[in-house]
Amino acid sequence: MSEPRVLVLYYSMYGHVETLAKAVVEGVAEAGGAPTIGRVPELMPAEMLEKSGAKTELAGDVIEPEALAGFDALVVGTPTRFGNMCAQMRNFFDRCGPLWQKGALEGKPGSVFTSSNTQHGGQETTIISTQITLLHLGMVVVGLPYGYQGMMSVDEVAGCSPYGASTIAGPDGKRRPSPLELQGARFQGRRVTKIAGRLSG
Numbered sequence: 332m333s334e335p336r337v338l339v340l341y342y343s344m345y346g347h348v349e350t351l352a353k354a355v356v357e358g359v360a361e362a363g364g365a366p367t368i369g370r371v372p373e374l375m376p377a378e379m380l381e382k383s384g385a386k387t388e389l390a391g392d393v394i395e396p397e398a399l400a401g402f403d404a405l406v407v408g409t410p411t412r413f414g415n416m417c418a419q420m421r422n423f424f425d426r427c428g429p430l431w432q433k434g435a436l437e438g439k440p441g442s443v444f445t446s447s448n449t450q451h452g453g454q455e456t457t458i459i460s461t462q463i464t465l466l467h468l469g470m471v472v473v474g475l476p477y478g479y480q481g482m483m484s485v486d487e488v489a490g491c492s493p494y495g496a497s498t499i500a501g502p503d504g505k506r507r508p509s510p511l512e513l514q515g516a517r518f519q520g521r522r523v524t525k526i527a528g529r530l531s532g
């Protein structure tokens with residue numbers, strides 16, 4: 332096949348997931364894929380976003396569910412919210428019924444990454460529970476294997492697990508994704524792209 336078309340679809344309020352999404356995009360391009368970065372629609376009122384100090388400029392256009400059919404792979408980025416995906420991402424998936432009915436995503440790779448404030452605040456449950464939705468859509472779930480050697484490091488506090496890339500924003504949200512975490516996100520982008528190429532080839 333020619334370049335696998337990979338959609339990196341995310342929601343981000345304070346930019347951590349956005350930064351990881353950009354690193355996934357880099358990984359897709361490094362592996363010879365054609366990346367698109369996109370956001371799910373916002374559900375919070377503008378005044379509430381402003382009060383919460385949400386980021387106003389975010390990378391990529393807002394994507395609607397029907398667009399998913401035009402991609403060979405999907406990489407989903409969501410903040411951890413009570414150990415689960417955020418409502419904006421849940422709502423997007425809840426609008427994917429017609430795609431599910433047509434089997435439009437069956438056999439395509441799907442992968443997940445996340446950000447949380449705390450180190451053990453539910454990153455793994457967020458990624459795994461999001462993977463359940465991808466499985467219902469018929470996707471081939473792709474994680475982040477130990478081929479990404481950075482995952483073995485215990486020299487510093489770091490996200491990333493065999494389930495997917497992640498970052499830890501810290502209790503005040505001020506910590507930014509570290510070089511190690513960004514490496515993990517790029518690795519995940521490369522892996523999804525390579526698998527998309529093999530599955531469609």
Ligand SMILES: Cc1cc2nc3c(=O)[nH]c(=O)nc-3n(C[C@H](O)[C@H](O)[C@H](O)COP(=O)(O)O)c2cc1C
Pocket residue numbers: 342343344345346347348349410411412413414415446447448449450451452453500504
């Ligand atoms: C409603 C809500 C629930 C949250 N739940 C968790 C949680 O379960 N564990 C955790 O460590 N952080 C939690 N957080 C913090 C977010 O994960 C954090 O703001 C996010 O990772 C930042 O990503 P972003 O910069 O891309 O928006 C929660 C935040 C909100 C607003």
